Amino acid sequence: MAKKLLGIDVGTGGTRAVLLDEAGCALNSATAEHAPMHSPQIGWAEQDPHDWWQAGCLAVRACLEKSGTSPSEIAAVGLTGQMHGLVLLDAAGEVLRSSIIWCDQRTGKQCEQITERIGAERLIELTANPALTNFTLPKIWWVQQHEPEIWSRARTILLPKDYFRFRLTGARAIDVAEASGTLFFDVAQRKWSKAMLEASSINESLLPALYESPEISGTISKEGAAATGLLAGTPVVAGAGDQAAGAVGMGIVRPGAVSATIGTSGVVFAATSRPVLDPRGRIHTFCHAMPERWHVMGVTQAAGLSLRWFRDEFGTRNGGTSARPHEDPYQRLTAEAAKAPPGADGLLWAPYLMGERTPYLDPCARGALVGITAQHHRGHVVRAILEGVAFSLRDSFEIFRELKIPAQSVRLGGGGARSELWRQIQADIYGMSVEIVEAEEGPAYGAALLAGVGSGAWPSVEEACDKAVRVAQRISPDAASARHLNLRYAVYRQMYPALRGIFHESQNS
Numbered sequence: 001m002a003k004k005l006l007g008i009d010v011g012t013g014g015t016r017a018v019l020l021d022e023a024g025c026a027l028n029s030a031t032a033e034h035a036p037m038h039s040p041q042i043g044w045a046e047q048d049p050h051d052w053w054q055a056g057c058l059a060v061r062a063c064l065e066k067s068g069t070s071p072s073e074i075a076a077v078g079l080t081g082q083m084h085g086l087v088l089l090d091a092a093g094e095v096l097r098s099s100i101i102w103c104d105q106r107t108g109k110q111c112e113q114i115t116e117r118i119g120a121e122r123l124i125e126l127t128a129n130p131a132l133t134n135f136t137l138p139k140i141w142w143v144q145q146h147e148p149e150i151w152s153r154a155r156t157i158l159l160p161k162d163y164f165r166f167r168l169t170g171a172r173a174i175d176v177a178e179a180s181g182t183l184f185f186d187v188a189q190r191k192w193s194k195a196m197l198e199a200s201s202i203n204e205s206l207l208p209a210l211y212e213s214p215e216i217s218g219t220i221s222k223e224g225a226a227a228t229g230l231l232a233g234t235p236v237v238a239g240a241g242d243q244a245a246g247a248v249g250m251g252i253v254r255p256g257a258v259s260a261t262i263g264t265s266g267v268v269f270a271a272t273s274r275p276v277l278d279p280r281g282r283i284h285t286f287c288h289a290m291p292e293r294w295h296v297m298g299v300t301q302a303a304g305l306s307l308r309w310f311r312d313e314f315g316t317r318n319g320g321t322s323a324r325p326h327e328d329p330y331q332r333l334t335a336e337a338a339k340a341p342p343g344a345d346g347l348l349w350a351p352y353l354m355g356e357r358t359p360y361l362d363p364c365a366r367g368a369l370v371g372i373t374a375q376h377h378r379g380h381v382v383r384a385i386l387e388g389v390a391f392s393l394r395d396s397f398e399i400f401r402e403l404k405i406p407a408q409s410v411r412l413g414g415g416g417a418r419s420e421l422w423r424q425i426q427a428d429i430y431g432m433s434v435e436i437v438e439a440e441e442g443p444a445y446g447a448a449l450l451a452g453v454g455s456g457a458w459p460s461v462e463e464a465c466d467k468a469v470r471v472a473q474r475i476s477p478d479a480a481s482a483r484h485l486n487l488r489y490a491v492y493r494q495m496y497p498a499l500r501g502i503f504h505e506s507q508n509s
Contacts, residue, residue, distance in 0.1 A: 014033040015055040017029060019063050022452060029063060029441060030062035047099050076236070080241065084134050085100065089154070096153055127185060165218065173218060184200060187287055192207060235451075243261070247295065253288070262303045265300060266300035266392065266393050266416070267300075268396035284357075296403075300389060307386070314378070349388030350366075365500075389416070391429060433476045
């Protein structure tokens, strides 16, 4: 009987299950949404880990049922998901509090304290990264300081997908790619940083076991099987955080390969043969989802979130998307944007709705729409949002060039790869051709490929990508648009310095 591979992605908005055959062809998929993100204060973001588990069980069962797949046909399972979130369990394995997730911005003070205690240069030496509000360690410091009773009961520290693994297999495990985003991991040596743990009063016994991404981390338990419909004893590989898994799914596994993915956040991701450190900490350096390989990435906090926010708040008003209930609201908005010229007639969007990582490392940064006139219409605004997100991702490309990180090809992923207009805008703003791959299943697809390597379908991650990942389309930049948008990018780069004082005054008022 031909075996199949299952990838599970514990995302921010929902959990997705993708089923592949052993040639890497996507057979079926299903998604179950999570409850809305809880934000008890401005800048806070929390989710209930139990909701991830329930959604994942629904997605897996739906995927198996839709495809007519027997649980015995699944050779292995791979996991991926949103990174950096903090899950604390007590001695009985019960969740102690809601997870503080990746986009939470409450820990600015804790980042300052970590940097002061360790030293900025020493921090990058130890972990390859600066202290950022998104990472896991500042969240732990926040809990230690504000919820000491909860911290005193904590016996296990997990990240979102690894909580799902715990419920599925009973194993407390994590991959080195995911661990790289905690700020207590030695990225260069691919092990926990004893210096960071000691400085943070964290006993290593609280941490999950470390694995390389294709390694088997456990097998499905009886409880996991009963909840998901999978077969007890099925191997589960370590997997990877969503960015590394998504890169595997697009074939970004060798030096020179780069991806630009627009999901809720936006990420420019490059594979490297060694850890490349940015002394200024503007980009992240993590382990990749294969042994002896690393990656660098720049992050825009609110990339796809910018367009979703506009859709939700303004897209259905005044004759908007609700006037055509059967039409995809994103298609309606981007169709309007296509009528506006490149450069949106002078309108600029700064996509800092959730603070910003690359290149500013500023949780106080805020979104801004600059240059509005009475002649602008909604299409101009949408086009400015699409361009502003691409401008923000170009910031990462500029840093890559500065650090001499090669970019021989760029592959697009996420929502930015599905929109014809957004694809062309990215090609024009990056100033290079971009590629679209056939399988647009996101990180879950990469997780399933990792499961294939772990189960022996392919001998290595590189070979899995060579066999399974195929380019479907290549888009070249339009010369005239690229020249104009290059000039607009120079203006875009002036926005944050001009507005920084206003952002910080507003935060403190």
